[in-house]
Amino acid sequence: MTRSPATPLPPPKARRRLREAAALTQTQLATRVNVTRATIRAWESGRTAPRGRRREAYARLLKTLAEEDAARRTRSAPPPEPAPTPTPTPTPEPTTVLEPVSGPEKGSEPEPGPGSGSEPGSGSEPGSGSEPGPEPAPEHPALTPAQAFDALYEFSAPALVRQAYLLTGRRELARESVERAFQTAWERWPEVARDRDPVGWVRATAYEFALSPWQRFRPRHRQPEPPPADPGDRTLLNALLRLGPQHRRTLVLYDGVGLDLPETAAETEASTPAAANRLLHARETVAGRLPALADSRVLHQRLTELASAERLWAAKPTGVRKGGERRARFRTRAAIAFTVALIGATALTVRTAPTHYEPAVSPGVAVRGVPPRVAPGSLSEAERELRQKLRDRLQDGPERLEPRLE
Known part of the structure; x- marks a missing residue:
């Protein structure tokens, strides 16, 4: 039997944006979809x-919110203005050591360069007599999981180990969080491989484990x-650790x-106003201990320096992968052993x-009127005679059955 394809949904960030554009809270949206x-x-x-049905209901509701948002944008759109004078493109800032920058997505084509021959008048049209352009590079072979x-x-x-160190202040815990x-x-690699942001998926999992x-109950x-050797780094790390876990993460x-703020709110599972309040409170707390870090740019630079100053290392990917497989096998065997023990105990019962x-x-009850049984003692003279008389008589035979008068 052929399975019908699942109803398409917008990305998670677009879902959140549509809900906030419609001025709906998560509780109100949950009531309309009949979920929590x-x-x-x-x-x-x-x-x-x-x-299933929840996906279809959620998709229809998001489609309705998108149409309403498009109608509002159309009504409030200003009249077209003349094209502005082109300005030079600013040079991008260098990448920090706290977050890696992902490369181009698979299947994206490179932009044409000045000498690629795709501009008008470059003589690349057929019949112009110019040399053909370079052949496209062969596609890379597909990678195994x-x-x-x-x-x-x-x-x-x-980068994730350095971020986890800023959250916990512990080198070993930061490395262990990223490995876990x-x-x-x-x-869950099939799910992670299809995710739009695999690094964000792993980052959220590492933050939850670290925080x-x-x-605190683990002996190690x-x-x-x-602490860090530099007094400034030590003061900044203490200021970070004095913050609450959610404020520190934000x-x-x-x-x-x-x-950005919506992405931060989505990753911390909070609303955008709540994430903004946490960010402002965290900045005020850090600036109260270190007034020089009141500027966000200076704070970003100091966080980068603090994370890069420590000698943090990460294990080899092969070891992490094999460690995860061993852990999964151990849990599977433990679950099988527990199930077998439970089945055996049930069968024995x-x-x-x-x-x-x-x-x-029933418990014993005392009966009234019966003399208590006394312990045996020495025989009297009459009892001895009676005993001797009984011993002298025959113990069996017909004579014993004849009644006689004494």
Whole structure:
């Protein structure tokens, strides 16, 4: 039987933008789709995707919101203005060490250069007598899942370890968080490989593991680690660790990684106003301890310097992948062993359990009128004579049955 294709949905960021453009809260949207608020938050952050009838209802609602948004834009669009004078394109800023920059997407074509022959009048038309342009480069062979995973790990793992260090202040915990996140990504690789932002998927998983409140109960993380050698870095790290986990995460994503406010709000699973309030509170707290970091550019530079000053390392992608596979095998075997033990205990209980009701023995009750039983003692003279008389008589035979008068 042929399966019908799933209803297409806009990207998670577009879903959030359409809801906010319609002035709807997550609770109101959840009521219209007949789901919970947490489900809408997970759909808008890209963690999960709707299925079945909920997907169709959600897609119809988003389509209605998009049409209403387009109608509002058409009504409020200003009249066309004359084309402005072209200005020179500004030079892009250098990439920081906190976030890797992804390359061009697969299937994207390079822009024509000044000497590529695609401009008008360049003589590349047929019959112009000019030499043909260079042949297109052959396509790269498709990567295996393991090769694609290793490429993603080598591309983003070092930066993610530095970001996790800013969140936790612990080198070993930062490395372990990133490794666990990539192991989870390898277990769910088909989903991660099709994600629009695989680095963001792994980053969100690593942040959740690093900021988990259960980390404080682990013996290996109870002992403090040596602080940074530079006094300024030590003061900045202490100021970051004094922030709440969500405020610290928002500050690192916005001022450290460089995400915009809607992306930061989506990754922290909060509304855009809430993320803005967290960011302002975190900046005020850091600026209160370090007034020189009141400027966001200076703060971004200092976060980059703090993350790059520490000697942080990441394991090899092969070791991380094999470690995840070993962990998955161990969990599978543990689940099988637990299931077998449960089945055995159930079978033993069924085999040994009684099949009919056995009434309980009633407790003893004292009976009135019966003399108590006394312990045996020495025989009297009459008792001795009676005993001797009984011994002398025959113990069997017909004579014993004849009644006689004494």
